[in-house]
Amino acid sequence: MSMKTIGVLTSGGDAPGMNAAVRAVVRSAISTGLKVKGIMRGYNGLIDGEITDLDVRSVSDIIHRGGTILYTARSPEFKTEAGMQKALENCKKFGIDGVVVIGGDGSYRGARDLSLRGVPCIGLPGTIDNDISSTEYTIGFDTAMNTAMEMVDRLRDTAQSHERCSVVEVMGRHAGYLALQTGIAVGATSILVPEVEYNLQADVIDRIRTAQKTGKKHFIIVVAEGVGTIHEEVFHIAQAIEEATGIESRATVLGHVQRGGRPTVRDRVMASEMGDAAVQLLVQGIGNRVISYRNSQIVNDDIYEALSMQKSFDFDTYQMALRISI
Ligand code: ADP
Ligand code: F6P
Secondary structure: OOOOEEEEEEOOOOOOOHHHHHHHHHHHHHHOOOEEEEEOOOHHHHHHOOEEEEOHHHHOOOOOOOOOOOOOOOOHHHHOHHHHHHHHHHHHHOOOOEEEEEEOHHHHHHHHHHHHOOOOEEEEEEOOOOOOOOOOOOEOHHHHHHHHHHHHHHHHHHHHHHOOEEEEEEOOOOOOHHHHHHHHHHOOOEEEOOOOOOOHHHHHHHHHHHHHHOOOOOEEEEEEOOOOOOOOHHHHHHHHHHHHHOOOEEEEEOHHHHHOOOOOHHHHHHHHHHHHHHHHHHOOOOOOEEEEEEOOEEEEEEHHHHHHOOOOOOHHHHHHHHHHOO
16 A cells, blocks of 8 residues: 555653654654644544544644643553554545554554554654653653753752752652652752662661761752552652651642653754654555664664563662762
């Protein structure tokens, strides 16, 4: 089947840079002679037929904006056979020959299912968590790290003037990549991540006490969302630190501020390159693949293989962070 029209959708949690990716897909496709349709609200738009034509100007003025102009959603219906059939009917009805799916690994699974039923899909990694196994980088990660760093810098100012301890939760329900990078960048005394089991006494309180002995008076503890009870652990940790050390402590959950904002250079450029790479595959009729970033190169992988890859947490970097934050 020759590829004439492609669809593009964003799915799962949004990430800064998704708009830049949508723009790249639209512009690259049109430059290559394809027509493009925007599928709204993730896979829900495919099921409900919420699909609109996109031209070169439809994606003007979005490269610098967070969020996604296509909206995003989690679509439980798409996982059902009935939902999938509706999606396939709409692909036929709207003349969609292939789809670029921008999202996380859940979205990749949907793209695999659609590809297997005859609509070639290409996945683009979009999540602030950087937790997709096949790629070293996901669109949105750099912006989220920089936002988290800036927010914690602000907390540091007030922690410093009050000689307090600031315990901060950053996003990452299943992954500590964002917490590790942010923790290093802000000089956190402890960084707690879901990949490493922690002991409050040894990994937090003792480290604070040791630093206190050499004159340190304010402290930052970075905690990934996926550690302990989500959105509560930081409050327990802050209370425990105060009781054990006498240092006044405050807890902050950064939350969804990390998901918004103007994408950084890295996210805009990565999204542009990946969006273009996806179209160059689709135009050849190639589907069931995802775009990945490995060894400083944009590559692509079979979706099934991408989903079965393992991504290891960087324990060496984690150890380094502990060595230099004493
Ligand atoms: P993310 O893509 O960020 O990981 P989700 O896990 O919420 O986010 O997945 C986004 C959407 O992808 C889901 O709402 C669903 O429509 C689709 N999806 C997720 N998992 C599967 C699956 N196992 N099979 C088919 N579709 C899936
Ligand atoms: O996957 C991105 C992410 O921001 C995670 O870090 C976080 O756990 C989750 O999404 C929050 O999801 P929601 O937007 O549904 O609150």
